[in-house]
Amino acid sequence: MPANNLLLSSSPHAFAPATTRKIMLAVIIALLPATGYGIYLYGLPALILVIATVAASVASELLFRAAIKAPRSVGDLSAIVTGLLLALILPPSTPIWMAVLGAVFSIVVAKEFFGGLGANPFNPALIGRAFLLMSFPAAITTWHKPLQGIVDAATTATPLNLVKQGASLADVAAQVGAGDVGGLYWQLFLGNRSGSIGESSILLVSIGGLFLLGLGVIQWIVPVAVLGTTALFSWALGMDPLFSLLSGGVVFGAFFMATDYSTSPLTPLGKAIYGAGIGLLIALIRKLGGFPEGVTYAILVMNMLSPFLDKLRVKKYGYVAPKKPAKTAAPAKEAAK
Amino acid sequence: MMTILITLGFSALLAFVLGALLGFFREKFKVERDPLVDAVRGALPGANCGGCGYPGCDGYAEAVAARRAGPNLCSAGGSKTAEAVAALVGVAANAEDLVSVLLCSGTKEKALDKGAYVGIPTCRGAKLSTGSTKACAWGCQGFGDCVAVCKFDALAMGDDGLPKVDYAKCTGCGMCAEECPQKLFAIVPKSRKGSVVLCSNRNVVKANVMKACKAGCIKCEACVKICPEACIAMVNGIPVTDYAKCTSCGKCVEKCPTKCYALLETDVMGKKKVAVNA
Amino acid sequence: MKRLWNIFKAGIIYENPLLMLMIGLCSALAVTTNVQNGVGMGLAMTFVMLFSEVIISIFRKVIPNSARMPIFIIVIAAFTTIIDLVMKAYFPELSKSMGVFIPLIVVNCIIMGRVEAFASKEKVLDCVADSLGMGLGYTWVLVGIAAFRELLGNGTVAGLQVMPAGFEPILFFILPPGGFLVFALFISLNIWLKGRMQKAAAKSAAKAEEVAA
Amino acid sequence: MMKDIVKLGLILAAFAAAACVGLAFVNQATEGQIAINQEKQLNESLKGLFPEAEKFNDITKELTLADPAVKLEAAYLVERGGAPLGIAAKASGNSYGGVTTVLVGLGLDRRIAGVRVLDTKDTPGLGANAAVPTYFVDKTSKTTFPGQFTGKALSDPFVVKEDIAAITASTITSKAITKIIKASADAAGARLEAIAMAPPAPADAAGGK
Amino acid sequence: MTKIFIIALLINNVVLMRFLALCSYVGMTSDVGQSVGMGFAVTFVTVLATAVTWPLQTFVLAPLGLGFLQILVFILVIASLVQLVEFYLKKNVPGLYAAMGIYLPLITTNCAILAVTFENISNGYNFIESIVYSVGVSLGYLLAMVLLAGVRDRIKNSPIPAFLKGTPILFAATSLIAIAFMGFSGLVK
Amino acid sequence: MAVKSFRGGAHPPERKDRTSGLPIEYLRGAKSVVIPVNQHFGAPLQPLVKVGDQVKRGQKIADADGRMTVPVHASVAGVVKKIEPRTQSNNVDGPCIVVEADGSDGVDFLAPLDGFACTKDEALARIREAGIVGMGGAGFPAHVKLAPSKPIALVIANGAECEPYLTIDERVMIERPGDLVEGVALTMKIVGAPKGVIAVEENKAHAVAGLEKAVAEKGRGFDIEVQLLKTKYPQGGEKMLISAVTGKEVPSGGLPMDVGCVVQNIGTLVAMVEAFREGKPLIERGLTISGAACASPKNVVVPIGTLVSDLVAEGKVEVTEAELGRVIFGGPMMGTAVPHYAIPVQKNTSGVLLVSKKEAEHYVEHSCIRCGRCMRACSCRLSPALLNQALVAGDWEDAEKIGLLDCVECGTCSYVCPARIQLVQRFRVGKQLLRAKKQKEAQNACK
Ligand SMILES: Cc1cc2nc3c(=O)[nH]c(=O)nc-3n(C[C@H](O)[C@H](O)[C@H](O)COP(=O)(O)O)c2cc1C
Ligand SMILES: Cc1cc2nc3c(=O)[nH]c(=O)nc-3n(C[C@H](O)[C@H](O)[C@H](O)COP(=O)(O)O)c2cc1C
Ligand SMILES: Cc1cc2nc3c(=O)[nH]c(=O)nc-3n(C[C@H](O)[C@H](O)[C@H](O)COP(=O)(O)O)c2cc1C
Ligand SMILES: Cc1cc2nc3c(=O)[nH]c(=O)nc-3n(C[C@H](O)[C@H](O)[C@H](O)CO)c2cc1C
Ligand code: SF4
Ligand code: SF4
Ligand code: SF4
Ligand code: SF4
Numbered sequence A: 001m002p003a004n005n006l007l008l009s010s011s012p013h014a015f016a017p018a019t020t021r022k023i024m025l026a027v028i029i030a031l032l033p034a035t036g037y038g039i040y041l042y043g044l045p046a047l048i049l050v051i052a053t054v055a056a057s058v059a060s061e062l063l064f065r066a067a068i069k070a071p072r073s074v075g076d077l078s079a080i081v082t083g084l085l086l087a088l089i090l091p092p093s094t095p096i097w098m099a100v101l102g103a104v105f106s107i108v109v110a111k112e113f114f115g116g117l118g119a120n121p122f123n124p125a126l127i128g129r130a131f132l133l134m135s136f137p138a139a140i141t142t143w144h145k146p147l148q149g150i151v152d153a154a155t156t157a158t159p160l161n162l163v164k165q166g167a168s169l170a171d172v173a174a175q176v177g178a179g180d181v182g183g184l185y186w187q188l189f190l191g192n193r194s195g196s197i198g199e200s201s202i203l204l205v206s207i208g209g210l211f212l213l214g215l216g217v218i219q220w221i222v223p224v225a226v227l228g229t230t231a232l233f234s235w236a237l238g239m240d241p242l243f244s245l246l247s248g249g250v251v252f253g254a255f256f257m258a259t260d261y262s263t264s265p266l267t268p269l270g271k272a273i274y275g276a277g278i279g280l281l282i283a284l285i286r287k288l289g290g291f292p293e294g295v296t297y298a299i300l301v302m303n304m305l306s307p308f309l310d311k312l313r314v315k316k317y318g319y320v321a322p323k324k325p326a327k328t329a330a331p332a333k334e335a336a337k
Numbered sequence B: 001m002m003t004i005l006i007t008l009g010f011s012a013l014l015a016f017v018l019g020a021l022l023g024f025f026r027e028k029f030k031v032e033r034d035p036l037v038d039a040v041r042g043a044l045p046g047a048n049c050g051g052c053g054y055p056g057c058d059g060y061a062e063a064v065a066a067r068r069a070g071p072n073l074c075s076a077g078g079s080k081t082a083e084a085v086a087a088l089v090g091v092a093a094n095a096e097d098l099v100s101v102l103l104c105s106g107t108k109e110k111a112l113d114k115g116a117y118v119g120i121p122t123c124r125g126a127k128l129s130t131g132s133t134k135a136c137a138w139g140c141q142g143f144g145d146c147v148a149v150c151k152f153d154a155l156a157m158g159d160d161g162l163p164k165v166d167y168a169k170c171t172g173c174g175m176c177a178e179e180c181p182q183k184l185f186a187i188v189p190k191s192r193k194g195s196v197v198l199c200s201n202r203n204v205v206k207a208n209v210m211k212a213c214k215a216g217c218i219k220c221e222a223c224v225k226i227c228p229e230a231c232i233a234m235v236n237g238i239p240v241t242d243y244a245k246c247t248s249c250g251k252c253v254e255k256c257p258t259k260c261y262a263l264l265e266t267d268v269m270g271k272k273k274v275a276v277n278a
Numbered sequence C: 001m002k003r004l005w006n007i008f009k010a011g012i013i014y015e016n017p018l019l020m021l022m023i024g025l026c027s028a029l030a031v032t033t034n035v036q037n038g039v040g041m042g043l044a045m046t047f048v049m050l051f052s053e054v055i056i057s058i059f060r061k062v063i064p065n066s067a068r069m070p071i072f073i074i075v076i077a078a079f080t081t082i083i084d085l086v087m088k089a090y091f092p093e094l095s096k097s098m099g100v101f102i103p104l105i106v107v108n109c110i111i112m113g114r115v116e117a118f119a120s121k122e123k124v125l126d127c128v129a130d131s132l133g134m135g136l137g138y139t140w141v142l143v144g145i146a147a148f149r150e151l152l153g154n155g156t157v158a159g160l161q162v163m164p165a166g167f168e169p170i171l172f173f174i175l176p177p178g179g180f181l182v183f184a185l186f187i188s189l190n191i192w193l194k195g196r197m198q199k200a201a202a203k204s205a206a207k208a209e210e211v212a213a
Numbered sequence D: 001m002m003k004d005i006v007k008l009g010l011i012l013a014a015f016a017a018a019a020c021v022g023l024a025f026v027n028q029a030t031e032g033q034i035a036i037n038q039e040k041q042l043n044e045s046l047k048g049l050f051p052e053a054e055k056f057n058d059i060t061k062e063l064t065l066a067d068p069a070v071k072l073e074a075a076y077l078v079e080r081g082g083a084p085l086g087i088a089a090k091a092s093g094n095s096y097g098g099v100t101t102v103l104v105g106l107g108l109d110r111r112i113a114g115v116r117v118l119d120t121k122d123t124p125g126l127g128a129n130a131a132v133p134t135y136f137v138d139k140t141s142k143t144t145f146p147g148q149f150t151g152k153a154l155s156d157p158f159v160v161k162e163d164i165a166a167i168t169a170s171t172i173t174s175k176a177i178t179k180i181i182k183a184s185a186d187a188a189g190a191r192l193e194a195i196a197m198a199p200p201a202p203a204d205a206a207g208g209k
Numbered sequence E: 001m002t003k004i005f006i007i008a009l010l011i012n013n014v015v016l017m018r019f020l021a022l023c024s025y026v027g028m029t030s031d032v033g034q035s036v037g038m039g040f041a042v043t044f045v046t047v048l049a050t051a052v053t054w055p056l057q058t059f060v061l062a063p064l065g066l067g068f069l070q071i072l073v074f075i076l077v078i079a080s081l082v083q084l085v086e087f088y089l090k091k092n093v094p095g096l097y098a099a100m101g102i103y104l105p106l107i108t109t110n111c112a113i114l115a116v117t118f119e120n121i122s123n124g125y126n127f128i129e130s131i132v133y134s135v136g137v138s139l140g141y142l143l144a145m146v147l148l149a150g151v152r153d154r155i156k157n158s159p160i161p162a163f164l165k166g167t168p169i170l171f172a173a174t175s176l177i178a179i180a181f182m183g184f185s186g187l188v189k
Numbered sequence F: 001m002a003v004k005s006f007r008g009g010a011h012p013p014e015r016k017d018r019t020s021g022l023p024i025e026y027l028r029g030a031k032s033v034v035i036p037v038n039q040h041f042g043a044p045l046q047p048l049v050k051v052g053d054q055v056k057r058g059q060k061i062a063d064a065d066g067r068m069t070v071p072v073h074a075s076v077a078g079v080v081k082k083i084e085p086r087t088q089s090n091n092v093d094g095p096c097i098v099v100e101a102d103g104s105d106g107v108d109f110l111a112p113l114d115g116f117a118c119t120k121d122e123a124l125a126r127i128r129e130a131g132i133v134g135m136g137g138a139g140f141p142a143h144v145k146l147a148p149s150k151p152i153a154l155v156i157a158n159g160a161e162c163e164p165y166l167t168i169d170e171r172v173m174i175e176r177p178g179d180l181v182e183g184v185a186l187t188m189k190i191v192g193a194p195k196g197v198i199a200v201e202e203n204k205a206h207a208v209a210g211l212e213k214a215v216a217e218k219g220r221g222f223d224i225e226v227q228l229l230k231t232k233y234p235q236g237g238e239k240m241l242i243s244a245v246t247g248k249e250v251p252s253g254g255l256p257m258d259v260g261c262v263v264q265n266i267g268t269l270v271a272m273v274e275a276f277r278e279g280k281p282l283i284e285r286g287l288t289i290s291g292a293a294c295a296s297p298k299n300v301v302v303p304i305g306t307l308v309s310d311l312v313a314e315g316k317v318e319v320t321e322a323e324l325g326r327v328i329f330g331g332p333m334m335g336t337a338v339p340h341y342a343i344p345v346q347k348n349t350s351g352v353l354l355v356s357k358k359e360a361e362h363y364v365e366h367s368c369i370r371c372g373r374c375m376r377a378c379s380c381r382l383s384p385a386l387l388n389q390a391l392v393a394g395d396w397e398d399a400e401k402i403g404l405l406d407c408v409e410c411g412t413c414s415y416v417c418p419a420r421i422q423l424v425q426r427f428r429v430g431k432q433l434l435r436a437k438k439q440k441e442a443q444n445a446c447k
């Protein structure tokens, strides 16, 4: 009879194959097309930037956790996801040291300070970006034309910048050499335009997003709500809805950043409101705000509401509305009279 | 000069009106309340900074008076205030000081594991899903649920897998006794002297105990037989000392083959055995 | 003398109003974008605290308990007004850059707290020591935070260029979010230090006991 | 009870009166200095715009701004020896972080005599650089942001990033300040027309820029 | 008017951008209900204080040339107001007192309220604008309180590094909330 | 036929193919049995025999007064050797009666009884006397369940068998459809239900034809229907089954009878039929013995009290000792891991799994990544992640509000959690503590 070496566990004694690590790996894979395309567009500097942020993220998580004597956690790959995402939402010309600083801020301040994976109330990569934007506004709002190298190429305005400065879509189309507005849409969809490293090709970003949807890593509610409401409110505020979706980081944000587990609500209704709030804020900031693009802040603001949206839970099985004590109390009072 | 006169008139008037209004309202809307609240309130600085986590000094004073809060939460007042408040609410001296005694000696080495437990690291969780992680169904699970509930920092998990009571700090509040799913703590008067069996295994089959734990009581009844005062009796499978008779002669302790008999005053509460868990 | 020294010392570290007692935070963050402001604010606070404590200590026996609070407020407000007027007259630039925070000294929790907890009970000399200790404790933290923020956020300390010319200021640190973060780090540093000190003290005490045994 | 109330009131009154009278004295002692400070400040700013000026006549009521988003705070007719030199206008408007106040001087030649950014709530290091004397939009000539306006003619376009150099990454601030300057200079120009101050002959304006 | 409101509420949020009222912000946000209670209590008192101090300044202090008494008079008036309201509620509306009255004493030393009354004057607002401003500021305070309470709720079981436990993490969280609030900047030009 | 289901759930690998094709083996020749005195949900029993007594097969050997009790019977004829605490399949040491077979085949059954002809009280008394408890897991006394205080509209035969590995119910449905249908009819007669449903998961669709044929032949005209359900865990959970079949939900804190339903396990129904037809008490049961460390997986019927170690010793079950990593009584989702297999089969043991080291994954809890999988999978639509958080924080109010007491402990949440958080275990502990706390409060309130 075997003694003392059998596993004594509480039920269940079986587990689904998904693990934290596999999930993060899936996100990394989903990001590869957009990453590859970004490197194709902006060349070696973009590659170096990606490597630098990923390395900085992983290193800072390792070192920080070692310093506070917490269990090592880089094995879950989430630091790589954060680092990669941060690189992808930065302008290709971001100086390496800035990007590294941003990655350290993301991981240390936005994630590890709050207890690490899953405990952070704000999206680390976006906090990193906001931190950089705030600290070095000039550098983080300098954009380059794609496919020309960025070492000595001329800076340019992104389509959103042009619109913010009052250009019409036809002007934008002319400026980016797309001919007519239809051509502009097509060009934006394919990704021949200036912007952050990873956001350019809506096509490739969507493929990554659909891959995650197909694997069940993300749920459809948030991306659909974000994209739908961005289009809706853009239209309501007098902007072109299709252009609004295709320009800037909306699609990227909707698939990869608004869906971040730790910072988005858990329940379906919560997710819907969260996504809708992001869409509304994107449209508002683009139309009225101080920035041409508002995805970062829209998501960060809604991150703050997640704890409240988490309270919008589905009715549990067999839910019975609690009896109102008032009803029983009222007759008693009357009787007392 | 004119300004100064105006100032004088204005300020005197304003202050008088305000003062009178305040006095008037205070009288008019007087609400009776616990004098202790007022006393505590008086001892607090009145900065109303909210640093204590209560809504202002009044809120905190009420909480202290109702024993819902400790006396040392006012950071603005510092240590002096804490002392004053503590003095005000000072609980009447206990009739008898109590302490907690762990009735198990099944350290990691001595008490055999039943299997390789995996699951949440709490004693209650382990007991619920395994009956007991130890081959002894009564033994300490060693996850320190008791340590976690102790409000006085009087319990610490020893390296040997058993919780250690710091008798300088233990107040005998009984939280550990209540929390322990194995019910391994006895709350006894601090002044109690005499022998005690540090084991709770009630399996009456000697072989079973021996298989499970090297420190357990094997029901040999050597203690019962040797006691010159005849103060030990087997109750429900475990020897029990009658403290009215026990003279702390230590014969039972000497005789116990597994050394699970001990003297409260020296072996348990004395400095000797309190392993300071550095 | 030893006692006064101890009272004075308490405010600087062990009962530092900002780091330990965590009161009077508002001005500490708002004005610490540069060192000059930090010094100015610290001294202004110290001034008001010193005179308020002294006056209230002097009159502590005649102030009726029921009118305690309004009287404290009057005294503090008076000294706040004085420092406000004086700064406006003689340091117009500083006064302007600290804006509404000088008048707000009147509701600064530190002063009210010390007046109630200390001045209304203790002797005049003790009050002088206490207010100077507290004021200095407040000032050094302010200056520390300000220097850190100014250095990283602007490359200067007290207006003097410190960082090399190539340094790109990290604006985050002089913006509000940076203020909050730097303050958080300051407090945690202090908590950590305190923990270390306590541990060291405990260790030496244990050693002493061992030796005695 | 009544007695208590009166007593409380009286004690308070005593303290308040003492404090206030004390304050009144301090106030008297500092009042002068504060007024001098304020005047000195204004004078210094105005003098900065019109170094030869001797006298400033308040004509705030006589100026009207066309742009409703800009608010006129004060306006002065600047004179030297009885002869007008131009108009100085203090105006404010919203910028990135809140209200920004600017002092603009317009010479008889309908050119800007100078600009001072008196108060800004914009981001330090960014928009607030408008008021920093060591921040240069043109590093080679050491021209500050407000400095570049000196000598601009009312007829110039006043468009940021065209004839006006922007503060790095602070287009909003740059545009806002430009708007305030343009609006108040236009109003001053109109006033000069109204009081029939003909621009001097072009030859006299050679000193402009 | 909307501008004054939005700026006070979001862009120049009292707590997050202007560092006011921090003591109660830290002390009173351990749960959402508490922060809402405090927030509304502050709103009530701020509006009341504005309604009293603005006329006092405009019709009494300024004409009499007693501007220098502003600090003293305002704080006295506010403190007394709070006291009166507290006495009144305690006796006459105990329900409301239970919900809100307990927060009142804290308010006397809440620097945001005093700051609002000063700024109403120094910004040159008229009476209506002053009221709007005071509502905006205090709702901004409420908003910041509630958001921090939400974050606190979210992180209450997190394995936060020991050296940050307690107040430091609250300020770190506030820092991030303030970063998110930067998104509102420039919203009103 | 429309396939029905409930909201939520998961689909773990079934692993039923190892035994689903194997006919039931009847292993009745146990040399000795260890019969736990307390095998049901209810008040404890007193042994009616002493050491040394001779007992017959089917003889009542323990009983007690009280509604929530059912007697226990000897499952072999022989001599009582010991009455002592032994480890039971719930990991608790409890009193057991050890009977050693003496080769005699003395039988002491009850008299046969026609359940369709007798009164309701007679029928319920018979069910109790035969020692029948729910064999689907909880071991709830059947005579109590069949005397509901509310009108019953529907009897559901629980043929879901949603636990991986287990195939014994499937085999019964295939091999003894007639007895099963008769059991449903009998239950309908007793509770006065107009309708019966035999609910079968899709992966056992091959049993449907036989069941439908049996309904036509043995249904005695009762309105019995066979219903296919989606293959999904925990389809067999009573509450899930009811909402799948009827669309109604058992109200929180309520019982199936609150929505007019009675749910019976397949084994229970067949045992009932035997108790009436042959007067045979519940002295043996069918179970699946499987797992990767079991070289001879099979469906068996054994006397209650048979030690699994005896089956191994007798060569009836082959264990690859070197590979053995975990022994589970019950299914992998709800069963109990035990420290060895010298443990008796009880009335509610539906399977014994000898799991290999490879299958017995050793996991560590990571931190919750808030992926929401547990919420989507929870069969009761609770929020396990938030519940877990509340429990860790000791926020009882919140835990109760989220629905701690509604959790059926199905384990789906723990199964799907990528961070391997021990959700259910924490909920079990939490429920225990919450109940204790409420009891204490109630006591204090009384004072
Ligand atoms: C997820 C995501 C979020 C972003 N958030 C912002 C933002 O908040 N502010 C900003 O200026 N740029 C942001 N960017 C970068 C913008 O996409 C950048 O302004 C963009 O290149 C302008 O869009 P356009 O190329 O379509 O004109 C973000 C990018 C991504 C991928
Ligand atoms: C934290 C922060 C503060 C800013 N402050 C200002 C400011 O004070 N004034 C300003 O014009 N732009 C400011 N900006 C930048 C604007 O939001 C925006 O990027 C800029 O006006 C666009 O101008 P550009 O075309 O020069 O890049 C700030 C940006 C950030 C992130
Ligand atoms: C999560 C869960 C899964 C269950 N799965 C089954 C099952 O597959 N088959 C079954 O007969 N009973 C299952 N049960 C037990 C049933 O809920 C129910 O108790 C049983 O069908 C009632 O019949 P009985 O009293 O005859 O055992 C399950 C219970 C739970 C909580
Ligand atoms: C679907 C998905 C989206 C993610 N998005 C982000 C993200 O936007 N930013 C980020 O820092 N990490 C992201 N991560 C990685 C990880 O969740 C993140 O580091 C946590 O926020 C840290 O707790 C994502 C992970 C997944 C699975
Ligand atoms: S004494 Fe009890 S609570 Fe403490 S560790 Fe042992 S089993 Fe756990
Ligand atoms: S036998 Fe006794 S000493 Fe050993 S583990 Fe059990 S209770 Fe503890
Ligand atoms: S164990 Fe409880 S919480 Fe988890 S899925 Fe099942 S019912 Fe839901
Ligand atoms: S499945 Fe696990 S990791 Fe995901 S939300 Fe639930 S508890 Fe957290």
Ligand code: FES
Pocket: C023, C024, C025, C026, C027, C107, C108, C109, E020, E021, E022, E023, E024, E109, E110, E111, E112
């Ligand atoms: S609330 Fe502002 S100093 Fe305390």
